Amino acid sequence: MANMRRLEYMDVGLNKFSGQIPQWFGAFPRLEYLIARNNSFSGSIPQGFGNLQSLKFLRLQFNQLIGSIPSTIFNMSSLEVLDFSGNSLSGNLPVDMCNYLPKLEVLNLKYNELEGQIPPGLQECSKLLELVLSYNRFTGRIPSEIGNLTMLEGLHLGFNSLEGEIPGEFANLVNLEQLAVDNAGLEGNIPSFLFNMSLDIYLSQNNFSGSLPRNICPGPFLRALAIGANKLTGSIPSEIGNCTALGLIDLGNNNFTGTIPKEFWEVDNFLQTNTLATIGYIAPEYGQEGLVSTNCDVYSFGILMMEVFTGKKPTDEMFTSDLSLSCWVSEALVNGVTQAIDSRLIRKEEEHFFAEVSCVSSIFELALNCTAESLENRINIKDALALLQKIRLEFLAKSSGN
Incomplete structure (x- = not known):
């Protein structure tokens, strides 16, 4: 082991390793990349990982890890990418988790069992480009402080049990390319500023109400608009014809009225059906009975x-x-x-x-x-x-x- 203390890169991913992650993984002071994804590792994340002060990339996604995330992980000041997605991690995220992660660019914790509130202290990870907390058990409101993460390109908070509205501070996320907060329990109006900034908007299966803004496509760059299964009303704005880059649209299962504007059918790549681009891809219980669940997404995934x-x-x-x-x-x-x-x-x-x-x-x-x-x-x-x-x-x- 002493002869390997100069090790800087270790990749044991995409194998069939099982059992607990070895404690000695944390014994390489110069290690910068540690990749153990897509195995069958079980048990908890070793506390000793906190000793890897040179670590930049830590990827443990899609294993069978349990327990809480060790607090020592949040002391690795060189960390740029942290991906624990696809495990069964539980517990709360520390309020001060970002105090010692000034270089963190990617935080991916989706498909776990994390709970409690999303920490406002995430704003201290000021270089975050991608924040993925979807498919967990988070509750409470979305912290307005996330709006201070002005470098964010991807924000994924869907499939949690949140409440309240989309914070107005999100207007500061001028670099945002993808916003996914579907099936999260949100309500209120969909802020018009979202259509000025994001290329992909996924807000389906919430309780959003009100009408769509007239400036739904101030530019031609909106690529995906999924706002089905809400409580939206009013008419579909004719300005949707400006959305020439749209490849996906889901307006189904709302309370829209009036006629479908002819501009709608002029948008490239639209699937011209009477269910607004969802027929053939939606689960039977969604299309016939209006029932909405994560099973609907699985059905669509299978069709795709x-x-x-x-x-x-x-x-x-x-x-x-x-x-x-x-x-x-x-x-x-x-x-x-x-x-x-x-x-x-x-x-x-x-x-x-x-x-x-x-x-x-x-x-x-x-x-x-x-x-x-x-x-x-x-x-x-x-x-x-x-x-x-x-x-x-x-x-x-x-x-x-x-």
């Missing part, structure tokens, strides 16, 4: 996986009420999966053809689990992501001959 690997859309003419994209993929798994795979992705003359077909078959099976008609039979997103990682590892093993 099928779309990517088949090269077909659920709205293509070949699909009818008797033959959906899901049914077609299901039949292909029985009768010959290659007939459903996009011919541009896999060719028989390729060296790893059979490994690729096996991989896509597994992805199709996962997609069908995501799109099960019954909520009880539908896989959850955490398990879906874990299975995707497993499929990837199996493909790498088969294609390398191991």
Whole structure:
């Protein structure tokens, strides 16, 4: 071990390691990069990680870690990237967690079981570019102090149990490119300043009310607008025709009235349906009964996986009420999966053809689990992501001959 004390980079990610993370991982004073993602490490995060005062990147995502985040982690003043997403970490985030993290640029803690309030002290991480706290159990209001993180490019707070409105201080986030606060329990009006700054806006499944502002697209750069399943009213502004970069829009399950402006249909890439760009991608309980849950997102994710690997859309003419994209993929798994795979992705003359077909078959099976008609039979997103990682590892093993 003494001969390795000069170690600066260690990557043990994407393996099948299990058990607790070794305490000696924290014994390398010059270590700058520690990557142990996508394994099966369990237990708690070693307190000794706090000794890695030269560490810049710490990635432990998608393991089976539990317990609270050690306070010593927040003493690593050189840290730039901290990613603990996809574990089962619990407890509160310390109020002063950013006091000693002046260089932190990425904080990703999604898919955990963290609780309590989001600390206002996050504003001390003044160089943050990406803050991801979604899919946890945070409560209370969004701290207005987050509006002081003027370098933020991505802010993800969705799928928590928050309350209140979007703070007016968010108008200071002039570099924001993606705002995702869907399914978070928020209310009030959607601030008009959001449309002046963000390229991707995800605010679905909240309790927002009021009408959309007339200046919904002051520039042509808005790429995604997902505000479905709220309590919005009024008409859809004709200015939506200025949103020429839009590739995704979800206005469904609101209380909009009037007519759909002709400008709506002139926006590039819009899916022209009477459910405002959601038909074929939404779960049956959403489209038929108005029920909204994270299971709806899993369903859409499954459809998108099928779309990517088949090269077909659920709205293509070949699909009818008797033959959906899901049914077609299901039949292909029985009768010959290659007939459903996009011919541009896999060719028989390729060296790893059979490994690729096996991989896509597994992805199709996962997609069908995501799109099960019954909520009880539908896989959850955490398990879906874990299975995707497993499929990837199996493909790498088969294609390398191991």
